[in-house]
Structure formats: structure tokens, C-alpha cells
Amino acid sequence: xxxxxxxxxxxxxxxxxxxxxxxxxxxxxxxxxxxxxxxxxxxxxxxxxxxxxxxxxxxxxxxxxxxxxxxxxxxxxxxxxxxxxxxxxxxxxxxxxxxxxxxxxxxxxxxxxxxxxxxxxxxxxxxxxxxxxxxxxxxxxxxxxxxxxxxxxxxxxxxxxxxxxxxxxxxxxxxxxxxxxxxxxxxxxxxxxxxxxxxxxxxxxxxxxxxxxxxxxxxxxxxxxxxxxxxxxxxxxxxxxxxxxxxxxxxxxxxxxxxxxxxxxxxxxxxxxxxxxxxxxxxxxxxxxxxxxxxxxxxxxxxxxxxxxxxxxxxxxxxxxxxxxxxxxxxxxxxxxxxxxxxxxxxxxxxxxxxxxxx
Amino acid sequence: xxxxxxxxxxxxxxxxxxxxxxxxxxxxxxxxxxxxxxxxxxxxxxxxxxxxxxxxxxxxxxxxxxxxxxxxxxxxxxxxxxxxxxxxxxxxxxxxxxxxxxxxxxxxxxxxxxxxxxxxxxxxxxxxxxxxxxxxxxxxxxxxxxxxxxxxxxxxxxxxxxxxxxxxxxxxxxxxxxxxxxxxxxxxxxxxxxxxxxxxxxxxxxxxxxxxxxxxxxxxxxxxxxxxxxxxxxxxxx
Numbered sequence: 001x002x003x004x005x006x007x008x009x010x011x012x013x014x015x016x017x018x019x020x021x022x023x024x025x026x027x028x029x030x031x032x033x034x035x036x037x038x039x040x041x042x043x044x045x046x047x048x049x050x051x052x053x054x055x056x057x058x059x060x061x062x063x064x065x066x067x068x069x070x071x072x073x074x075x076x077x078x079x080x081x082x083x084x085x086x087x088x089x090x091x092x093x094x095x096x097x098x099x100x101x102x103x104x105x106x107x108x109x110x111x112x113x114x115x116x117x118x119x120x121x122x123x124x125x126x127x128x129x130x131x132x133x134x135x136x137x138x139x140x141x142x143x144x145x146x147x148x149x150x151x152x153x154x155x156x157x158x159x160x161x162x163x164x165x166x167x168x169x170x171x172x173x174x175x176x177x178x179x180x181x182x183x184x185x186x187x188x189x190x191x192x193x194x195x196x197x198x199x200x201x202x203x204x205x206x207x208x209x210x211x212x213x214x215x216x217x218x219x220x221x222x223x224x225x226x227x228x229x230x231x232x233x234x235x236x237x238x239x240x241x242x243x244x245x246x247x248x249x250x251x252x253x254x255x256x257x258x259x260x261x262x263x264x265x266x267x268x269x270x271x272x273x274x275x276x277x278x279x280x281x282x283x284x285x286x287x288x289x290x291x292x293x294x295x296x297x298x299x300x301x302x303x304x305x306x307x308x309x310x311x312x313x314x315x316x317x318x319x320x321x322x323x324x325x326x327x328x329x330x331x332x333x334x335x336x337x338x339x340x341x342x343x344x345x346x347x348x349x350x351x352x353x354x355x356x357x358x359x
Numbered sequence: 360x361x362x363x364x365x366x367x368x369x370x371x372x373x374x375x376x377x378x379x380x381x382x383x384x385x386x387x388x389x390x391x392x393x394x395x396x397x398x399x400x401x402x403x404x405x406x407x408x409x410x411x412x413x414x415x416x417x418x419x420x421x422x423x424x425x426x427x428x429x430x431x432x433x434x435x436x437x438x439x440x441x442x443x444x445x446x447x448x449x450x451x452x453x454x455x456x457x458x459x460x461x462x463x464x465x466x467x468x469x470x471x472x473x474x475x476x477x478x479x480x481x482x483x484x485x486x487x488x489x490x491x492x493x494x495x496x497x498x499x500x501x502x503x504x505x506x507x508x509x510x511x512x513x514x515x516x517x518x519x520x521x522x523x524x525x526x527x528x529x530x531x532x533x534x535x536x537x538x539x540x541x542x543x544x545x546x547x548x549x550x551x552x553x554x555x556x557x558x559x560x561x562x563x564x565x566x567x568x569x570x571x572x573x574x575x576x577x578x579x580x581x582x583x584x585x586x587x588x589x590x591x592x593x594x595x596x597x
Binding site for chain 2: 072073074075076077080081083084136137138139140141142144145148149152332335336339340342343344
């Protein structure tokens with residue numbers, strides 16, 4: 001006997017009125033099909049827009065193996081290393097807002113792309129990496145230091161690409177700034193945090209769906225050519241644009257940008273095995289949340305919003321709760337900090353011998 | 360803290376930690392009559408000599424026209440006198456040269472780490488400015504020694520820690536310069552003076568001549584202290 005209509009027998013989650021989050025928003029879990037689980041020994045790499053920082057922070061605190069490949073020297077105190085963006089993401093690439101930025105990061109790390117713009121100067125005459133302009137507090141002290149640090153960074157990126165198990169990437173923006181000479185994409189417009197904006201060299205670029213799909217596919221292929229078993233989780237940042245370069249309201253640009261990214265993410269995930277779309281955007285922006293997951297500025301996602309997103313992530317993808325596995329590095333840090341304590345004690349002894357005054 | 364001391368009316372107060380010793384040791388009858396030297400450790404804690412904090416009571420005990428301070432001054436040695444378990448080096452604005460086979464740390468990280476280590480000394484300097492309304496000048500820490508590999512000049516405790524080795528002179532000098540830059544910037548922000556090292560005390564590469572080195576690897580001796588006193592008297596015009 002045939003169905004009365006095609007919707008008969010479909011699961012509750014396909015029907016709006018059956019959603020329990022209408023009355024209990026905290027129960028909203030729009031995940032219906034995942035194609036893999038994340039195990040205790042899976043190294044999870046994160047990258048993307050600023051929302052991805054929340055993802056990284058939560059992963060590192062929740063038992064996933066948040067994979068970090070770029071460390072400060074162990075003699076540097078943890079809180080100072082954090083200020084210099086160590087451990088914010090897997091490596092010190094900073095925010096990667098667009099798919100083209102991701103593609104170009106891979107190309108640069110492997111030596112396939114050397115942008116014309118290599119070093120920017122700040123107003124204070126320090127040096128800034130155009131592709132991660134806010135990574136070094138105050139800037140680098142010299143061009144040589146910047147170039148040295150860049151090589152360390154690229155090695156860390158390569159290590160992450162070649163040994164990670166899971167890559168979580170958050171698409172953030174479609175609007176970007178491009179160097180018309182070689183197509184290099186910058187995370188911030190030249191002149192904002194270094195460099196000098198000139199219309200002859202730089203132009204506004206608003207990526208479209210097909211370009212984003214192509215860039216993401218290129219990145220996935222690039223990564224899997226070097227590490228075939230990597231699984232991907234693609235998300236879209238729920239954080240609205242801070243500013244738009246288009247002459248229209250920033251929220252209109254936001255809806256366009258997020259719509260494009262959402263469609264691109266859908267296409268990319270449909271085209272690749274073991275590549276899931278994770279609906280963090282939906283969890284934060286859905287009417288069930290009634291706007292409560294945005295802070296007072298109506299833009300920043302609140303801690304409770306991040307917790308909701310990541311608890312769903314943990315519930316759906318987590319197979320375990322376990323310690324992170326950066327044990328070797330922790331030992332280096334412990335040895336270095338012990339050395340500092342010993343030296344402080346030693347200096348105190350040396351200084352102790354120097355107590356004689358005329359008082 | 361209440362100290363059982365009479366108020367001093369000497370016009371010059373030199374106050375700080377262990378680096379004041381070289382100055383105290385260089386005082387003679389004439390300079391002793393116009394200069395007080397206070398080492399925080401023994402002044403406020405004569406029994407244990409562990410105090411590092413500038414107590415406000417100091418303002419009740421001295422009424423100087425000129426203060427020269429030397430708080431801290433060994434923080435760069437904590438990080439770089441001996442080799443760290445993972446050897447490091449760093450570049451500066453003036454030098455991109457680094458020793459081979461080391462992790463290169465960025466200057467920003469070194470600067471931030473040393474600044475953190477110097478917080479206590481900087482706090483004391485800031486506090487001094489709030490306690491006294493007179494001319495205040497910071498005395499620059501003595502420069503590093505070029506060579507401290509001779510066990511003869513090292514205290515026994517120090518020799519016991521030598522298994523990692525002494526850091527190369529170039530690294531110790533860069534750490535010292537970074538330390539001095541931080542102190543100089545603090546002085547500028549507090550609008551107080553910065554007394555640079557006496558002329559003629561270093562070789563062409565900026566290392567302290569051995570005749571000015573004390574018996575330990577971080578402090579200068581009384582001969583160096585004499586030259587600092589001479590600088591101070593010129594500034595104070597006493």
C-alpha cells in the first residue's frame with residue numbers, strides 16, 4: 001500500500017513543530033548523520049575565522065587531542081606564549097577567514113607560492129607578516145627575524161598537514177583583499193595592521209560560491225595527497241561581519257556572505273567522503289536560541305553559545321574523554337621552568353653574598 | 360613595618376638590591392657623609408636578608424634631594440647566565456646573528472618574558488616615585504662579563520650548576536641589552552632619569568673589563584662602584 005504523501009514516516013527532526021528546542025532551546029541538536037567519530041588518538045587540527053578559536057579552545061579542554069605543532073620555546077611562560085598566539089590554533093597562522101587564504105597557506109608552506117608582499121612595516125617601524133599581521137605582539141624586530149619565524153611556522157604547518165587525523169575548518173568571510181599582482185589574499189586590508197594601501201596594488205574581492213568550492217576542494221585534495229586518511233569537518237562561523245567594504249548595510253552583506261559560505265560548505269561536503277558539515281552556524285543563529293547566544297554587541301558569540309555548539313560536537317563526534325598527548329613538550333616546559341626556578345634560587349644566593357651596605 | 364631608625368638628612372639616597380653593594384663598598388669618609396646606601400634585603404630584613412619589597416616606611420626615614428635606585432638587575436642572568444635545557448638564542452634590532460644549533464626565540468617573546476621577570480623591580484621603582492618628591496634616577500645594571508668560564512671566580516653553588524654550561528657571551532650580552540632597554544623604557548614612562556654605565560668600563564664589544572668584575576658572575580666590584588659614585592656626584596652637583 002502506498003503512502004498517503006511523501007512525508008509520512010519521516011523522522012521528527014524533519015518537521016519544525018516536532019522540534020523539542022522550541023520549548024527547550026538547550027536541547028537543540030541538528031546533527032542527524034555523521035560519517036565518522038573522533039577517537040582518543042586522533043589529532044585534531046583547527047583553523048578558520050575567529051569563531052574557530054572557540055572551537056580550538058574547547059577541544060583542548062574537553063579531552064580531544066587538540067594537535068599543536070608550533071610551540072614557544074619552553075623557557076617562555078605559558079601565559080606569555082598565549083599572548084603571542086601559541087596554541088590558539090594548531091600553528092601560528094592566525095585567523096584564516098576565506099577558503100582562498102587556506103589554499104594559499106598550504107601553497108606557501110610547501111613553497112609553491114611566494115607572494116610579492118613579503119614583509120610589512122608598522123608605524124613603529126617593526127615588521128609584520130602580511131598573512132598573519134597580528135600574530136606577533138608589537139611586530140617582529142627585524143625582517144630577518146620575521147623570515148626566520150615564518151620558516152618555523154611553515155614547518156609546523158607541514159607537520160600538521162602530514163600527521164593530523166581530523167581537520168576542522170571554519171569558513172568565516174567572503175569579503176577579502178587581494179593583491180592584483182599575484183592574487184595573494186590578506187586576512188586584513190593592507191594599512192590596517194601594517195603595510196600601505198595603494199589602489200594600484202590592492203583590490204576588494206568578494207568570493208562567490210564556485211570560487212569557494214574550488215578553493216576548498218583544492219585544499220582538501222592538497223591535504224589528502226599528503227595525508228590520505230584525513231577526515232574533514234567544515235563549519236560556517238555564526239559571527240556577523242565586523243565591516244563590509246560594499247556600499248550597503250553590514251547586515252545585508254553578512255546574510256549574503258553567510259549564505260554563500262553555507263552553500264559552498266554543503267557542496268564541498270557533498271563532493272567528498274569523510275567530510276561533514278557541522279551546523280555551528282545553525283545552533284547559534286536558529287530562532288530556537290532566540291538571539292540569546294549573541295553578546296551585548298549582537299555579534300560576539302557568548303560562552304553559553306560556544307558551549308552549546310561544542311557539547312553537540314562532543315556528543316556526536318567524541319568517542320572518548322582522554323588526556324591530550326603533548327607529553328613530550330610538557331616535559332620540555334617542565335624542565336625549562338625547573339631550570340628558571342633553579343637559576344632564581346642561584347641568583348638569590350649570589351645576591352645574598354652582596355648584602356653589605358652602610359645602613 | 361616600623362623601623363627603629365633615625366631620619367637621615369643626607370642629600371643622596373642610593374637604594375636597591377644586590378647591585379648597591381659595589382657602591383656601598385666604594386664609599387669613603389667624605390662620600391659616606393652625604394650618601395645613604397640602602398639594600399632592601401638587609402635594611403628591612405636584617406636577620407634573614409630576604410626582603411625584596413620597598414616598604415612605604417622608607418619615606419619616613421630619609422629626606423634626600425636625589426635618589427638613585429637599582430632595583431633588581433639580575434633577571435637577565437636568571438634566563439641566560441647558564442644554558443637552558445633547550446638551548447636558545449634570539450635576534451635584536453641591532454643584530455641578526457645567532458649561535459648555531461639553537462632554537463631561535465623572537466625578541467618580542469624574550470622582551471615579554473624579561474619584563475615579566477622584572478615586574479618586582481619595576482613595581483619598586485614605581486612605588487619609589489610615589490613615596491618621594493625629589494629627583495629620581497635609575498642606575499643601569501653593570502654589563503655582562505665576557506668570560507666566566509674560570510671556575511676560580513665562581514661560587515661553589517654556582518659551580519654545582521654548571522653541567523648545562525655557561526651561555527655564550529653574545530647571548531648574555533643581548534639579554535643584558537634587552538634588560539637595559541626595558542629599564543630605560545620604564546624610566547621614560549615614569550619621567551625619571553636613567554644613569555648609563557660609567558665610561559671606560561667596557562671593552563669594544565660592551566663587556567665589563569675584568570678589573571671591574573666582582574668574585575661572582577653577575578655583580579661589579581667597588582672599583583666600578585667608585586665610578587658610579589663619581590657619576591652620581593656630578594649629577595647631584597654636591
